[in-house]
Amino acid sequence: MGERRKRESDDGERSLIKAPSSASLSSAGPSAASPAPADLERAARKQFQQDVTPGFVYVLAVFSAIGGFLFGYDTGVVSGAMLLLKRDMNITALWQELLVSGTVAAAAVSALLGGYLNGLFGRRVCILTASFTFAIGGIVLGSAPNKEALLVGRLIVGLGLGIASMTVPVYIAETSPPHLRGRLVTINTLFITAGQLIASLIDGAFSYMQHEGWRYMLSLSVVPALLQFLGFLFLPESPRWLIQKGLTQKARRILSQIRGNQNIDEEYDTIKSSIEEEEKDCGGGGPVIWRMLTYPPARRALIVGCGLQMFQQLSGINTVMYYSATILQMSGVQDDKLAIWLVTVTAFTNFLFTLLGVWLVERVGRRRLTLGSIFGTVLSLCILSVGFLLSAQHSPPVTLHLTDPTTPNSSCTTHLSCEPCMLDPSCGYCYQENSTAVFDSSCVPVNPASTERAAWGKCSNSTHLPDSGIWAYNFCPTSYSWVVLLGLVLYLACFAPGMGPMPWTVNSEIYPLWARSTGNACSAGVNWTFNVLVSLTFLHMAQYLTYYGVFFLYSSLALTGFFFIYGCLPETKGRRLEEIESLFENRLCSLRRWHMLFCVSCAAPMCYKDEQSFYGFGTTWGVNE
Numbered sequence: 001m002g003e004r005r006k007r008e009s010d011d012g013e014r015s016l017i018k019a020p021s022s023a024s025l026s027s028a029g030p031s032a033a034s035p036a037p038a039d040l041e042r043a044a045r046k047q048f049q050q051d052v053t054p055g056f057v058y059v060l061a062v063f064s065a066i067g068g069f070l071f072g073y074d075t076g077v078v079s080g081a082m083l084l085l086k087r088d089m090n091i092t093a094l095w096q097e098l099l100v101s102g103t104v105a106a107a108a109v110s111a112l113l114g115g116y117l118n119g120l121f122g123r124r125v126c127i128l129t130a131s132f133t134f135a136i137g138g139i140v141l142g143s144a145p146n147k148e149a150l151l152v153g154r155l156i157v158g159l160g161l162g163i164a165s166m167t168v169p170v171y172i173a174e175t176s177p178p179h180l181r182g183r184l185v186t187i188n189t190l191f192i193t194a195g196q197l198i199a200s201l202i203d204g205a206f207s208y209m210q211h212e213g214w215r216y217m218l219s220l221s222v223v224p225a226l227l228q229f230l231g232f233l234f235l236p237e238s239p240r241w242l243i244q245k246g247l248t249q250k251a252r253r254i255l256s257q258i259r260g261n262q263n264i265d266e267e268y269d270t271i272k273s274s275i276e277e278e279e280k281d282c283g284g285g286g287p288v289i290w291r292m293l294t295y296p297p298a299r300r301a302l303i304v305g306c307g308l309q310m311f312q313q314l315s316g317i318n319t320v321m322y323y324s325a326t327i328l329q330m331s332g333v334q335d336d337k338l339a340i341w342l343v344t345v346t347a348f349t350n351f352l353f354t355l356l357g358v359w360l361v362e363r364v365g366r367r368r369l370t371l372g373s374i375f376g377t378v379l380s381l382c383i384l385s386v387g388f389l390l391s392a393q394h395s396p397p398v399t400l401h402l403t404d405p406t407t408p409n410s411s412c413t414t415h416l417s418c419e420p421c422m423l424d425p426s427c428g429y430c431y432q433e434n435s436t437a438v439f440d441s442s443c444v445p446v447n448p449a450s451t452e453r454a455a456w457g458k459c460s461n462s463t464h465l466p467d468s469g470i471w472a473y474n475f476c477p478t479s480y481s482w483v484v485l486l487g488l489v490l491y492l493a494c495f496a497p498g499m500g501p502m503p504w505t506v507n508s509e510i511y512p513l514w515a516r517s518t519g520n521a522c523s524a525g526v527n528w529t530f531n532v533l534v535s536l537t538f539l540h541m542a543q544y545l546t547y548y549g550v551f552f553l554y555s556s557l558a559l560t561g562f563f564f565i566y567g568c569l570p571e572t573k574g575r576r577l578e579e580i581e582s583l584f585e586n587r588l589c590s591l592r593r594w595h596m597l598f599c600v601s602c603a604a605p606m607c608y609k610d611e612q613s614f615y616g617f618g619t620t621w622g623v624n625e
């Protein structure tokens with residue numbers, strides 16, 4: 001590292017791209033009297049680059065982000081498709097779980113595999129493979145004659161998902177200019193949420209087509225998959241990967257094609273010398289993951305990247321997305337069709353606030369955006385939890401204790417109010433209501449063929465007769481639903497701009513080139529693994545901890561995430577990918593940083609000096625610790 005900096009400052013032209021020295025890193029900050037020359041140069045470069053960003057950079061980002069769209073679509077569409085599949089194919093709860101979670105589990109495995117493929121064949125080939133896999137998966141799903149074929153289709157889609165989720169952010173980061181990188185990589189997450197939104201619209205539209213509607217829902221993803229495949233036949237490989245593989249002439253040509261009329265010598269030289277430097281620095285042989293674990297800067301980056309992805313999922317986003325229909329039903333929406341449409345509102349809110357993230361990322365930076373976002377997420381999870389607690393405390397009682405001779409030992413007869421009845425997966429709450437109260441309520445077993453009605457009694461009829469009861473499966477009527485709704489909206493507004501996109505964005509930039517594929521593969525694998533863990537355990541945990549307990553648990557996990565991010569995440573905004581490695585040269589999570597958190601939260605006057613450098617953290621990170 002030191003040698004590279006020396007070489008750069010010896011060369012007048014190179015001083016423009018000089019990596020910040022330790023001294024400039026530690027002294028800069030809002031308290032500094034005048035900006036360091038390196039900052040001025042960076043500003044000048046930024047100004048220059050902003051004027052001439054060529055359109056081709058956007059074309060690359062948008063075509064790659066179709067991978068994000070497919071990610072969102074394929075994970076989002078399945079819940080609506082399942083409602084129809086349950087009827088059409090009469091599949092059991094176990095099969096439903098397999099069809100939903102099989103895809104996510106396959107994605108976890110293939111994300112890890114994708115690291116190897118990426119290093120070996122390059123980003124472009126991996127994106128082509130992923131879109132081809134999506135298309136095949138879509139065709140298998142659309143024409144599946146039975147549930148086994150459906151599972152095969154869902155697993156194929158999962159394989160595509162894993163590869164796309166780890167490759168696309170890397171490809172976008174490697175082809176973007178530094179001042180736009182955060183925004184362009186965040187567009188990928190915007191496309192994920194767009195995919196989820198479109199999936200919910202398609203689910204809503206085809207839910208009226210009772211027979212075979214699921215075929216259209218599951219196979220429509222073939223269209224964007226083919227579009228991406230065709231596009232990428234003509235789009236170039238990442239120049240950074242080409243340089244790493246020694247294909248320097250081709251890399252030069254592609255870099256100048258991507259950068260339009262800009263002079264690329266400077267960028268090309270930096271990439272090349274940093275690759276040479278990295279090869280010397282990281283030394284040692286053995287598999288990349290081993291070299292990462294034994295080389296401190298790469299190991300620290302890996303901890304930060306995987307930690308971010310883990311906390312993203314532990315904050316419960318997919319539980320909120322998946323169970324938003326239930327949450328909305330608790331707020332008084334009793335019509336199933338309407339509940340499906342309202343899920344669109346949730347998906348739209350997620351999309352809208354991710355758009356805010358795209359706008360904010362280059363303005364406030366990754367670190368502040370993530371910290372603000374996770375802090376708001378903690379608070380809104382607390383509000384959700386309080387909403388569920390109030391609803392549980394005022395849960396309506398069971399007034400009719402009915403027993404059916406065919407199911408005399410059902411656990412449902414033991415529940416005295418709606419709350420425990422709702423938490424028991426084999427029971428539902430059947431009731432009638434007038435404008436002020438719930439009456440004639442009972443806790444009855446759910447129909448084994450469909451959770452949409454009771455096994456017997458007033459709620460067993462699917463055609464709603466005037467004197468039939470209201471069937472509440474998985475929810476309870478409550479007058480505190482507004483608190484839950486408020487929590488839900490606030491949750492999405494806080495989570496979506498930061499915690500949604502930043503783990504992907506940060507991971508695409510923090511690893512040195514030799515470790516980038518492997519680092520992203522591991523962190524994407526962590527994301528998918530925790531995704532499947534959190535969604536699979538939600539209902540079981542709700543049974544033991546109740547809804548408010550689970551959301552409180554998510555909130556505590558998110559709070560732990562806040563401290564982790566506070567202590568360990570450096571600011572990468574505006575830096576060249578080649579400069580970022582230096583941010584991980586010093587120890588993670590130093591005591592000094594916790595001391596500063598204490599100072600800021602207690603507003604201790606003797607700490608003001610430290611506090612100032614804390615706010616200028618982006619520039620002082622990792623130095624002199």
Ligand SMILES: O[C@H]1[C@H](O)[C@@H](O)[C@H](O)[C@@H](O)[C@H]1O
Nearest residue numbers: 189192193317318500501531
């Ligand atoms: O960043 C994305 C996004 O926030 C999605 O809404 C969520 O479903 C994914 O799991 C996550 O990785």
